[in-house]
Amino acid sequence: MKNNRLFGILYLLLSNNTITAKELSEYFEVSTRTIYRDIEVLSEFHIPIYMSKGKNGGIHLLENYKFDKALLTEEEQNQILFSLQGMNKLHVMNNDTYEKMKHLFTKTEEEWFDVDFSIWSNSKTHQESFEMIKKAIIYKSVITFSYFSSYGTCTKRKVEPIKLCFKYNSWYLCGFDVDKNDYRFFKIMRIKELMILEETFDRTIDMKIELHDAPPKMITLILQIDKTLAYRVYDEFEETAIQKKENGDFLVSVEFPYNDWIYGYILSFGEHIKVLEPKEVKKEIIERLRKSLEQYS
Numbered sequence: 001m002k003n004n005r006l007f008g009i010l011y012l013l014l015s016n017n018t019i020t021a022k023e024l025s026e027y028f029e030v031s032t033r034t035i036y037r038d039i040e041v042l043s044e045f046h047i048p049i050y051m052s053k054g055k056n057g058g059i060h061l062l063e064n065y066k067f068d069k070a071l072l073t074e075e076e077q078n079q080i081l082f083s084l085q086g087m088n089k090l091h092v093m094n095n096d097t098y099e100k101m102k103h104l105f106t107k108t109e110e111e112w113f114d115v116d117f118s119i120w121s122n123s124k125t126h127q128e129s130f131e132m133i134k135k136a137i138i139y140k141s142v143i144t145f146s147y148f149s150s151y152g153t154c155t156k157r158k159v160e161p162i163k164l165c166f167k168y169n170s171w172y173l174c175g176f177d178v179d180k181n182d183y184r185f186f187k188i189m190r191i192k193e194l195m196i197l198e199e200t201f202d203r204t205i206d207m208k209i210e211l212h213d214a215p216p217k218m219i220t221l222i223l224q225i226d227k228t229l230a231y232r233v234y235d236e237f238e239e240t241a242i243q244k245k246e247n248g249d250f251l252v253s254v255e256f257p258y259n260d261w262i263y264g265y266i267l268s269f270g271e272h273i274k275v276l277e278p279k280e281v282k283k284e285i286i287e288r289l290r291k292s293l294e295q296y297s
Contacts, residue, residue, distance in 0.1 A: 005030070009038055010047065018058040021051075029139075129194050130164070133173055137161045142178070142199040148190040157186070160201040164188075176203055219258040221281065225250045226272035251276075263288060 005028050012019055012027070021039075025032045039059060042049050048062035136143045140160075147157050159175040162183070166172070171188040225233055227248035234242070243251040256262050266273060266285060275282040 006038055006042060009035075010042065013049065013059065013061045018060050020058040024059070126188060129188055129191055130171065132194055132196055133161055133164060133188070136196050137163060140200050140202065142197045142201055143175075143194060144197060145186075145194040146192045147186055148192065154192075159184070159186070160203055162203075176201075217258045218255050219262070219278065219281070220253065220255050221262070221266075221275065222277035223250075223252045223254065223266075224274040224276055225252060225269065229269060229272045232269070 008028065009024060012024070021032045021035045024035045028035070039049060039051070049059065050062070051057070051059050133143065135141070142158065142160055144156065144158050146154050148154050158178040159173070160178065161173055161175040163174050164171060165174055165185070173186045173188060173191070175184065175186065176182070177184045227250065230250070233250050233252065237252050237254055241252055241254050243253075245251060256265075262281070263284060266275060266281075267288070275285055
């Protein structure tokens with residue numbers, strides 16, 4: 001975020017003859033002290049930037065100064081733009097930042113990256129939560145929220161937000177749970193009544209800490225899948241896990257985390273799949289199908 005702000009300050013100074021620290025602090029939503037520190041950093045990079053007092057005072061660049069793109073290699077310029085493209089597609093920054101840097105580097109290439117997390121465009125509430133969490137992470141603000149577990153239990157949480165993660169086709173917040181005194185993952189969909197507190201934190205992550213879930217128990221499945229679903233077989237399984245039978249059907253041996261997700265996944269194949277092993281999974285599938293049929297009896 002700091003590097004983006006430094007480039008943003010430089011861009012604004014290139015576009016304006018004079019700008020005040022107060023105007024910059026309001027634009028970037030940081031303190032004037034932070035702006036003064038940023039100016040010092042820019043000066044250390046030999047940017048001819050200076051400040052003047054008085055009625056028409058403010059922050060200026062040396063007259064006729066042009067940003068020396070040679071400070072960055074061609075690869076570094078592209079890496080900056082690639083990163084900004086990704087941030088733009090994930091809706092975690094203003095599109096203007098990417099456009100400004102593209103013009104600054106005089107780049108006209110087509111975008112290399114595209115992604116559609118349509119859940120955010122379809123849910124105003126979730127989008128607002130996403131934006132609030134992003135802001136809390138950037139400014140290191142403590143947040144509180146009500147959290148619903150997978151069992152429907154609601155608990156009040158106070159968390160120091162560390163980062164947003166996209167895993168298992170869902171967005172998660174990774175943060176330090178103040179009451180639990182430990183790092184936790186929270187599924188954004190289950191976060192309600194989110195509030196940003198005035199309280200801030202300065203926790204740094206111990207690099208020895210793995211910010212991931214504990215390794216799940218794994219189970220090996222032997223599946224028989226109808227040839228009509230060949231497209232899913234080749235899309236979703238490694239080639240080494242697939243054995244094609246004489247009649248065109250498939251035998252698939254795959255290792256999955258053993259949790260409730262695998263049952264929904266297996267049932268998504270409908271009548272075109274049969275679990276051969278292990279027996280306990282086969283029995284559970286039969287039981288779930290039986291209960292599902294009872295709903296229609």
